[in-house]
Structure formats: structure tokens, C-alpha cells
Amino acid sequence: MAYWLIKSEPDAWSWDMQVKKGAKGELWSGVRNHTAKLNLMKMKKGDRAFFYHSNVGKEIVGVVEVVREHHPDPTAETGDPWVVVDVAAREPLRKPVTLETIKAEPKLKDMALLRQSRLSVQPVTDAEWKLICKMGGVKG
DNA sequence: GCCAACGTTGGC
């Protein structure tokens, strides 16, 4: 199983809104960056991702599961190559892990979140995943 | 094919 981190501005799409969609999940739409798109296309059903609130909060607030693999983004112009996956909320972090906390943890200094701050869909290593789950008080 | 200009993201 692979692990990921997906970012959303809570004003546009928040964890609470994701939770309301339940087990059926919701399209992760609007990705317009090729690196992010490639990551979406690598996601498999059952993969997990951290749900990160950018701009407001700047913290990982929950864990989602990929419930449908990539398919065309209905919000894209016809003929454009953008894709979505469907993700469903799995569990909230008992204690959100903030960007500040991640920066303060030497083991997490190589996270894409810090290295490529603008990438909205990014991979997370097994070690990073386990550590953040522990910090956040979730099984993952 | 290079690079300046410009737009967007996202932290501060």
C-alpha cells in the first residue's frame, strides 16, 4: 500500500465537508499541475492519504482512503488530460499535526510538504506515515 | 530553445 498527502484550502474544501460525504467519498478535483496529476494516476484503491489544510490551519487533520482510481476530471475542459480520484474520509487525527510540528521534527525534514511546498498531491514514505500517525494519535 | 514576464500557490 502507498501513502500520500493531499492539500486543500479549507475555505474551498474542508475535512468536515469530506467527512459529510461518508464512505462513498468525493472526487478530488481541480488538480492542474502535471506532477500532482502523475501522483493521482499512481494511486491505487485502498491507498491512504493525509488530508492537509493549506493556508488556513496549515495542519494535517485527517486520513482518507482512495475508493476509486483515477478517471477524467469532469471540471476540466473537454480534451484536457486532468484526472481525479475518489477519496473517502477514514478517521480524523486525534491531534492535528501542524506544519510547525513537522518542521520541528528532524525525521520529517525531507517531506515533500517542506521540499515542494506548492505540490498539492505528493507521496509520503512509510516511515513518515507511521511517525505522523503516531504524532496524530491515529492508526492510519 | 532560451529567457523575461507574468500568474498562482502558500507560508509568513
Place this chain on the structure above:
DNA sequence: GCCAACGTTGGC
């Protein structure tokens, strides 16, 4: 509100 990072566009 500012600015760094970085992607895209368009002139040459």
C-alpha cells in the same frame, strides 16, 4: 500584504 518558489506563456 508581501514574497519565494515554480509553472506557463510568448517574443525572439
